[in-house]
Amino acid sequence: MIQTSTRGPATLAAAVIVALLAGCSSFNRTSHQLVDAITPYQVEVVQGNFVSREQVEALHPGMSREQVRDILGTPLVTSLFHADRWDYVFSMRRKGRDIETKRLTVYFSGFVLECVEGDEMPAETEFVAQLGSRNAKPRVPKLEASPEQLERYAPKPDEGGATAAAAAEPAPRPAGSYPPLER
Numbered sequence: 042m043i044q045t046s047t048r049g050p051a052t053l054a055a056a057v058i059v060a061l062l063a064g065c066s067s068f069n070r071t072s073h074q075l076v077d078a079i080t081p082y083q084v085e086v087v088q089g090n091f092v093s094r095e096q097v098e099a100l101h102p103g104m105s106r107e108q109v110r111d112i113l114g115t116p117l118v119t120s121l122f123h124a125d126r127w128d129y130v131f132s133m134r135r136k137g138r139d140i141e142t143k144r145l146t147v148y149f150s151g152f153v154l155e156c157v158e159g160d161e162m163p164a165e166t167e168f169v170a171q172l173g174s175r176n177a178k179p180r181v182p183k184l185e186a187s188p189e190q191l192e193r194y195a196p197k198p199d200e201g202g203a204t205a206a207a208a209a210e211p212a213p214r215p216a217g218s219y220p221p222l223e224r
Contacts, residue, residue, distance in 0.1 A: 103153055146159050
C-alpha cells in the first residue's frame with residue numbers, strides 16, 4: 042500500500058495564500074494603472090444647444106424672435122409661465138473631468154429681444170480644441186506628392202514610337218460588351 046503525505050497539499054495551499062496576501066499589498070501601488078487599463082471606454086457627451094461666443098456677440102437688442110432663433114437655434118427650454126424667456130443650456134461630460142455646464146438666457150419684450158445674460162461662452166475654436174484635446178497630436182496625412190513621387194507615375198512613352206494620341210484612342214470593344222459608364 043502506498044502512503045501519500047498530506048503535508049504537500051497543505052504547504053502548497055499556504056504558499057498560495059501567502060502569495061495572494063503579498064499581491065494585495067502591491068496592488069495598492071499599481072491599482073490606478075491596472076484600473077485604467079481595464080476600464081471600459083467612456084463616451085464624451087455634449088448635450089443641449091452649444092452656443093458660441095460669436096453667436097452671443099451677433100445678438101443685439103431689438104432683434105425679432107425669428108432672428109434670434111436663426112442665430113442661436115431652437116431654445117432647449119421654453120416655459121408657458123415665462124413666455125418672454127428662452128433658455129439655452131449645454132453640458133459636456135468627459136472622462137476624468139467634472140461635468141461642465143453653460144447657460145444662456147434670452148429675454149424678450151413682446152416679440153423683440155430685450156437682453157441676454159448667462160455664462161461666458163467659449164469661442165468655436167476653443168470648443169473644438171477642447172473636444173480634440175484628448176488626442177494631443179492627431180496624425181494628419183501628408184496630402185501633397187513630391188516631384189519624385191509624381192515622376193514615378195508619369196506616363197512613359199512607348200518604345201515602338203506610338204504617339205500619345207494613338208495611345209489615347211480607346212481599344213475596339215468586343216462584340217456584345219457594353220460601352221464604358223464614364224467618358
